[in-house]
Amino acid sequence: MAVRRDGASVHMELATGAAAAVFDGRIDGNSLAGTFTQGNASGTFLLTRGVELTAAPTPPPPYREEEVRVSNGDITLAGTLTIPAGGGPFPAVVLITGSGPQDRDEDIFGFKVFRTIADHLTRQGVSVYRYDDRGVGSSTGSLNVATTADFAGDALAAVGMLRSRPDIDARRVGLLGHSEGATVAAIAAFRSADVAFVVTLASPGVRGDEVLRQQAADGARALGAGEEVVARIVAAHRQATDAVRMGQSAESLASVVMELVGAQYDSFPAAQRAAAGDRDAFVARTYRAGVAQLGTPWMRFMLDFDPAVALRLVRCPVLALFGSLDTQVVPSPNQANVRAALAGNADATVKSYDGANHLFQQARTGLVTEYATLEKAFVPGLLDDLSAWIRLVTGR
Incomplete structure (x- = not known):
């Protein structure tokens, strides 16, 4: 996991076999608030320090x-x-x-x-x-x-x-x-x-590219995005996945992935955009994870199967x-x-x-x-x- 802190701002990235998990937030006392994105899933979070609870003991199960x-x-x-x-x-x-x-x-x-x-x-x-x-x-x-x-x-x-x-x-x-x-x-x-x-x-x-495209569109709508933004997300997503299915290198996808990330940013509610910060900066620090993910063997197989x-x-x-x-x-x-x-x-x-x-x-x-x-x-x-x-x- 890559973690970067700049004053009260915190940025974390975790590469996974499915999609990079990216968290951007700000520390305020004992709380950390911000946005989380992984693939086509995104949301806002507020994390606070809690008291550790001790679970009651459970009896052993009736099997080995x-x-x-x-x-x-x-x-x-x-x-x-x-x-x-x-x-x-x-x-x-x-x-x-x-x-x-x-x-x-x-x-x-x-x-x-x-x-x-x-x-x-x-x-x-x-x-x-x-x-x-x-x-x-x-x-x-x-x-x-x-x-x-x-x-x-x-x-x-x-x-x-x-x-x-x-x-x-x-x-x-x-x-x-x-x-x-x-x-x-x-x-x-x-x-x-x-x-x-x-x-x-x-x-x-x-096919896998259709599953992910549907998730991207529905996720944007759930955040309140209008159909113009949803259409941009779908178009950029199709362009990127079609290029991967045709065997193009992930490195050649930078521009279309940046467009996709930008359209996804535009689908965020106002509070989530504020937590994510400047649009261009958000795109710049997150698009590379998307490009890398599109180049994995898992993604290339999944998109075409x-x-x-x-x-x-x-x-x-x-x-x-x-x-x-x-x-x-x-x-x-x-x-x-x-x-x-x-x-x-x-x-x-x-x-x-x-x-x-x-x-x-x-x-x-x-x-x-x-x-x-x-x-x-x-x-x-x-x-x-x-x-x-x-x-x-x-x-x-």
């Missing part, structure tokens, strides 16, 4: 937990395997996180998405393996030099580990992927017949779940495209949860900016649907 490492070539993945009580062998599922650096719990604004799923499924007799992404926690490697297809290799390595264990039924090992992880699961499933079933949560159904192609090739049972208020993988056209891609699979089920956001929380708007304010729980019925379907297709 093991720290298990998995190798995929020169990459080592560190994760947690939860094993139900009683006699096996058990069906099992590998959990695959969404884009960006995620730990094994897929902890997003305090909601431990994968820990919650793992706990529920294990209590229902299904063993679960969840692991830190490359370069996160105790896992080696780097997201910056890997692609979605590489992550499918990681998932299959985890499947192989589970299939080798005597307490796991090798014929009943599946994958559950969230967001980009859903695409990873689809790629892995059509590559290998070892995958017995697939669950996708908020699966993209269109259509997840529906992979889903059409999956022959094992599939459960595809969506949230009606998802603003990151919007229901239209993603859900319709996923449904069409799975039309030839007699064992595919598609379901949407009314009022659920991208994390499948009960939401008000679905916007990323409200994630942290929502209850750290799934919409009613989701966990029961997951365990019931997995038990059905595995005959458990």
Whole structure:
């Protein structure tokens, strides 16, 4: 992470495999206020010093937990395997996180998405393996030099580990992927017949550049931007991603990325623009991170890959779940495209949860900016649907 302080002003940048995270703020006593941007997500924040709280002790779960490492070539993945009580062998599922650096719990604004799923499924007799992404926690490697297809290799390595264990039924090992992880699961499933079933949560159904463009437009509208500014953002975004898809070097994209960043600045509310400072200075200090990100192997693959192609090739049972208020993988056209891609699979089920956001929380708007304010729980019925379907297709 790069941190720069100039008097009361603070600028921080963190390069990630998905998008550079940039924070600009000002210190005022015990508070730090400013703007945060990462890719197409942006918002204003006020951070204050708090009192450390001591959590009440929790009883141990009614199942076993093991720290298990998995190798995929020169990459080592560190994760947690939860094993139900009683006699096996058990069906099992590998959990695959969404884009960006995620730990094994897929902890997003305090909601431990994968820990919650793992706990529920294990209590229902299904063993679960969840692991830190490359370069996160105790896992080696780097997201910056890997692609979605590489992550499918990681998932299959985890499947192989589970299939080798005597307490796991090798014929009943599946994958559950969230967001980009859903695409990873689809790629892995059509590559290998070892995958017995697939669950996708908020699966993209269109090419990656279309997903990001929709996020950029919707994010600007959520900030109150007019359609003229939104149109500028969309045009600059299309120009940049089309250039990348045609193989142009990231270095040649400086001018169009500067235009995109400038248009995004113009979409900020007045308070956010004031916190970000001078427009030209904001563009100058942030556009290079956008150029660098467009040049990563992950981004180049993501922009050009259509997840529906992979889903059409999956022959094992599939459960595809969506949230009606998802603003990151919007229901239209993603859900319709996923449904069409799975039309030839007699064992595919598609379901949407009314009022659920991208994390499948009960939401008000679905916007990323409200994630942290929502209850750290799934919409009613989701966990029961997951365990019931997995038990059905595995005959458990």
